Amino acid sequence: MSGTTTLPTPSGPYLDAGMLPADFYAHEELLSEKERGKIATLRDFLRTQAAPLVDDYWGRAEFPFQLVEGFGKLGLMEWADPDSPESKPSNLFSGFTALELAHFDASLATFFGVHTGLAMGTILACGSDEQKRRWLPAMSRFEKIGAFGLTEPHGGSDVAGGLRTTARRDGDGWILDGAKRWIGNATFADLIVIWARDVETQHVLGFVVEKDTPGFTASKIENKMALRIVQNADIVLDGCRVPESNRLQNAKSFKDTAKILRQTRSGVAWQAVGVMFGAYEIALSYAKQREQFGRPIGGFQLVQDLLVKMLGNATAACGMVTRLAQLQDAGVYRDEQSALAKAHCTVRMRENVGWARELMAGNGIVLDYKIGRFVADAEAIYSYEGTREIQTLIVGRAVTGGLSAFVR
Known part of the structure; x- marks a missing residue:
């Protein structure tokens, strides 16, 4: 064998920026040196900035908004800006990012996953080039936060065939009506991806609803016993008018x-x-x-x-x-x-x-x-x-x- 791999030395959580004690087979060594450096920076941010806050905010079921700017400065999503020279990171790096966040706090991992994976991921996969340039730069810097509205009050596992939120074409826009439930980040998100069924074609379409759009309301779900930092919401769409420019141009069915x-x-x-x-x-x-x-x-x-x-x-x-x-x-x-x-x-x-x-x-x-x-x-x-x-x-x-x- 060429080279050697040093196993991590078990220690208390977040005592240093080295590999985690639970990584007994040193899986983190599979990352590139640059990727390991980014994970170490994230680990230090969580240890120094989030550690003093998380238990208190979890107990109060509130979100520590003072951490959002710090997430943006980490540069973990710079690559998503269409004009960024950064290339898309490996799935292995993205996985270790999720692991690192959840190893510290599952609520922060969920906040990050909803914003970057579900909201930004949908725009990356289903948005036009113009839409990506309009929304992703600010989202990649965490200046605008995203949410993802798919699950509905009447059910979750059957959403593919049972989606009840409707979209009706009206002139140069669309009228959305329906309800969503368990939507993470939705009480404060700037951009909310909403999935709705076209009443004419019955196809499932994706829309980006911007905060404060008339007909859109988000109410915090109270008394949760888990992920208490995550601000889940019930969403009501009552004659919510969205311009055609906010319909995700490459979201044409539930397959998307x-x-x-x-x-x-x-x-x-x-x-x-x-x-x-x-x-x-x-x-x-x-x-x-x-x-x-x-x-x-x-x-x-x-x-x-x-x-x-x-x-x-x-x-x-x-x-x-x-x-x-x-x-x-x-x-x-x-x-x-x-x-x-x-x-x-x-x-x-x-x-x-x-x-x-x-x-x-x-x-x-x-x-x-x-x-x-x-x-x-x-x-x-x-x-x-x-x-x-x-x-x-x-x-x-x-x-x-x-x-x-x-x-x-």
């Missing part, structure tokens, strides 16, 4: 919507791995400091068994999403591969946060010890971007040669 979801579904799998990393590191740090019977509990066999099971889950899941990103970068990945990663990684994530809470006993339910936040947030990640059951049916259809178990 599905292309976005296929990409972001893999990002949720990366978030799940990040949550596993964070839970493991919190539990590891606690085990080395908490004393019972005159010594740290990390020296007891049953505690070490929990830690090693958590590390095994996290390592295996990281290997899975790493390979998925490599397939994406090669342009050969399939829907069912993203679906399997999302389903498997979120199940293992649920298991890991439970073990971390178990290790920390009563302290595990107190926000001061952080792991309770991870346990609660894992429940949302487990369900959004397609439930485990739906992902299972996607994979099942593929492995059985097209035998669909979906109810029609």
Whole structure:
């Protein structure tokens, strides 16, 4: 073998800018030197700027807007500006970005994913050149924030065939009517991608609705037990008039919507791995400091068994999403591969946060010890971007040669 790889030295979370203790097989070494530098910069930003804020804002279910400018200065989305000399980063780098955010806080990872993956990703994939130049530069600098409105109050998994929000052509514009639910960032977003069914053709079309457009209202969903920093909203569209210039010119059917979801579904799998990393590191740090019977509990066999099971889950899941990103970068990945990663990684994530809470006993339910936040947030990640059951049916259809178990 040529060269050597140094395994990360386990330490408390965010004590330095080195690789993460949970990255036991040093997957981060697969990134280029430039990419590792950007991840290190993000890690330092989260450690120094977000760490003092996140528990308090999570407890109050409020968003720390003072961090938005800092996200923009990181330059993680500069490449999305049509006039930028930066090239699109690898899917592996994008995955590790999601992992890093979720390893620190799943709410911030969700905010970032909605803005960059769902909103910006839709404009990149479905917008005209003029629309990309109109919206993406400010979005890439986080000067304008995006949201993505697909899910509706009556259901989620059946949205492909059951979309009720309508779009009616009216002169040089469109009239949107309907409702959306669980729309992240929507209470403060400047640009909201809305998917609606054309009443004439029955095709699903995409529109960008700008903040303060008459007929558009977004109301915060209160009393959430998970992702409390994320500002989810109920949206009502009541005679909301949108100009033709705001209709995404390359969004012509639900197949275009599905292309976005296929990409972001893999990002949720990366978030799940990040949550596993964070839970493991919190539990590891606690085990080395908490004393019972005159010594740290990390020296007891049953505690070490929990830690090693958590590390095994996290390592295996990281290997899975790493390979998925490599397939994406090669342009050969399939829907069912993203679906399997999302389903498997979120199940293992649920298991890991439970073990971390178990290790920390009563302290595990107190926000001061952080792991309770991870346990609660894992429940949302487990369900959004397609439930485990739906992902299972996607994979099942593929492995059985097209035998669909979906109810029609």
